[in-house]
Amino acid sequence: MTMEIDSNGVKHPQGLHIGEQIEIAQIKRLYEENEKLMEMAKSLTQHRSVSYKNPNATIQGGKEIKAVSHEDIRKQKAIRAQLILTKALFRKSTMSVRDEKVKTAEARNVNDALILQLHNLRYEEQSLSAEISAATNYDHEYMKLPLISVESFVEQFPEHENEPEEELMSARIDHEYQARKKLEDQRQEKLTQKQRLIAEVKKGKDDLTKLDSMLENFIEAADPIKKVLAVD
16 A cells, blocks of 8 residues: 655555544644644745855845745744644633533433343343233143133124133133023032021921820820730
């Protein structure tokens, strides 16, 4: 790669101009003004070099030397003015860079906080996905309930035909609950009837026992009468 040297003596690839790569207007102007300052200093150096080598400078007396001095002073004044401008721009750019560093640091902190929040959200997403997967694949007890088939249920209750699976399952479970509740009520009623019949049978047995006792007492009481009748 061919290298070239700019006015500041810095080497860079040929065709690559630093000034064109600067996007910040303030820094770009500082670079341009600094380039002007370098050009003015180079011009002054070249001017002095030519003036001091001029053989007629001393031959023509003080006139030529005075003319050279005026040009030299003019260039020096221009350089001083340019230097003042460059320094002012440099100070301003330095302050701007400091402000940009502060803003960059603040933006970096905000960015780091957002990245941390993103990581937390991803962790929560993974946790929720794992919980959802576990809940979806869980061997629920209701899956083992002896429910009537979907076809039979829909045939009995056509209003549930187009319902989602979850609502349909809920309706089937509720139907099973109501059916079992009805059967339980019937069982309790039959049990009550059974207890009543048992009580009635027991009462009948008790009555028969009392009747037997009364008959035995009657027979015992009738023994003397039998004896009298037997003598006659």
